[in-house]
Amino acid sequence: MRYSIGQAARKTGLTTHTLRYYEKEGLLPFVKKSGSGLRVFSDGDIGWLEMIECLKGTGMPLKGIKQYIDWFIEGDSTLPQRLEMFQKQKKNLEEQIALLQKHMAKIDYKIRLYAKAVELGSLEKARIDKGLQKEQQKIYGADSFSTSEDAKQTTR
Amino acid sequence: MRYSIGQAARKTGLTTHTLRYYEKEGLLPFVKKSGSGLRVFSDGDIGWLEMIECLKGTGMPLKGIKQYIDWFIEGDSTLPQRLEMFQKQKKNLEEQIALLQKHMAKIDYKIRLYAKAVELGSLEKARIDKGLQKEQQKIYGADSFSTSEDAKQTTR
DNA sequence: ATAATCTTTAGAGTTAACTTTAAGTCAAGA
DNA sequence: TCTTGACTTAAAGTTAACTCTAAAGATTAT
Numbered sequence: 001m002r003y004s005i006g007q008a009a010r011k012t013g014l015t016t017h018t019l020r021y022y023e024k025e026g027l028l029p030f031v032k033k034s035g036s037g038l039r040v041f042s043d044g045d046i047g048w049l050e051m052i053e054c055l056k057g058t059g060m061p062l063k064g065i066k067q068y069i070d071w072f073i074e075g076d077s078t079l080p081q082r083l084e085m086f087q088k089q090k091k092n093l094e095e096q097i098a099l100l101q102k103h104m105a106k107i108d109y110k111i112r113l114y115a116k117a118v119e120l121g122s123l124e125k126a127r128i129d130k131g132l133q134k135e136q137q138k139i140y141g142a143d144s145f146s147t148s149e150d151a152k153q154t155t156r
Numbered sequence: 157m158r159y160s161i162g163q164a165a166r167k168t169g170l171t172t173h174t175l176r177y178y179e180k181e182g183l184l185p186f187v188k189k190s191g192s193g194l195r196v197f198s199d200g201d202i203g204w205l206e207m208i209e210c211l212k213g214t215g216m217p218l219k220g221i222k223q224y225i226d227w228f229i230e231g232d233s234t235l236p237q238r239l240e241m242f243q244k245q246k247k248n249l250e251e252q253i254a255l256l257q258k259h260m261a262k263i264d265y266k267i268r269l270y271a272k273a274v275e276l277g278s279l280e281k282a283r284i285d286k287g288l289q290k291e292q293q294k295i296y297g298a299d300s301f302s303t304s305e306d307a308k309q310t311t312r
Numbered sequence: 313a314t315a316a317t318c319t320t321t322a323g324a325g326t327t328a329a330c331t332t333t334a335a336g337t338c339a340a341g342a
Numbered sequence: 343t344c345t346t347g348a349c350t351t352a353a354a355g356t357t358a359a360c361t362c363t364a365a366a367g368a369t370t371a372t
Binding site: 160171173174177181190192193194212217218219 | 358359360361362367368369
C-alpha cells in the first residue's frame, strides 16, 4: 500500500507537520516522492514510524534514533552497534518501569490518604488515622516517616 | 534538620539552579530564608521535593504540580480536587506502564533479531531464520508481519 | 583575617521537539 | 472549469524545563 502524507499521519497519529519535520531530521530516508513532488509513504515507512515511536516513547532522543537509522543504512558492518543500542535501551526501560512502579506506590498511598481525608473532611484527621499511619510506614520505612510532605507540613 | 540550598540539592539530586527555579515557579512555598537572606530547607521541604519528583516523573507538568501545591495551601476545601488529581495520575501511570511494556516486547524482539544477525553476520539471514519469524508473528500478529521495519525494508 | 567556597538576584541563553506561517502548487469532485 | 482540500518549501515562532552569567554578599576553614 501507498499513502499520502495525510494518510500516513492518520495511520500513525502524528501530524503532517511532524512527519515533514522527521524527514528533515533524517528519520525517514526511505520515503519516496511522486513525479509531482508529493511524498509517498509505503507500509515499510509506517513500520519505521512505529519503531521511531517505540524508541521515542522509551526516552531516546531523535538524534539517537537517527543514529540507528544511519547504522541501518550503513549495513551489516554496524550490526553490533545496533544490538548494543537495543540492549542499552532495554536496560533503560527496565529502570524506567521500576521507577514508575515506585512512583505508583507513592501515588497509591496518597489516594488512600486523600480518600480518608475526604471521608473525614480533614487531611489532619486522615493522617492521624492509625491504619494509614501503619501503611505509610510499610511503604516508606519507619525511619523515613517524615518523608511524606503532607505529614511534614505539620512540623513547621 | 535544616539544609542550605547546596545540601538540599545534593540530597535530592537536583541542582541549586533548579531549586531556585522551582521556588520561582511557586513549587516551594514553604522554604524559609535566614536572617541574611539564605534559603533554609527543612526535611518537610525535602519531602515536598520528593513528591514533586514523583509527579514530574510520572509526566505531570510543573504547572499541574503547582496547582496541587496551591490546593494544599488552600486547605481542606480542596481535598476532593486533590484526590481526583491523584486518581487521574494513577490512571495515566497505569497506561504509561502498559505502553512501556508493549515497547519492551518490540525491543526484546529486536534484541533477538540482532543477536541472531550478529551471529550470522547478516540481518537478512537472521530475518529468514525460521524460529525468529515464528516468534515475530506471535508478537505482532500474523497479519501485521510487515510492521517490522527491518523486514519491510526488503520490499522496497 | 583572609582565602576559598557558597549563596544571592535578575535576567539572558539553551535545548528538544515540535508548531505555525506564508505563499504558493497539485488533484479530485460537481 | 471551478472550487475545495491536500500538499509543497523555507523559515520563524513556541513551549517546557531548565541552565548559565555576572556581580555582589555570606559562611567556613585555617
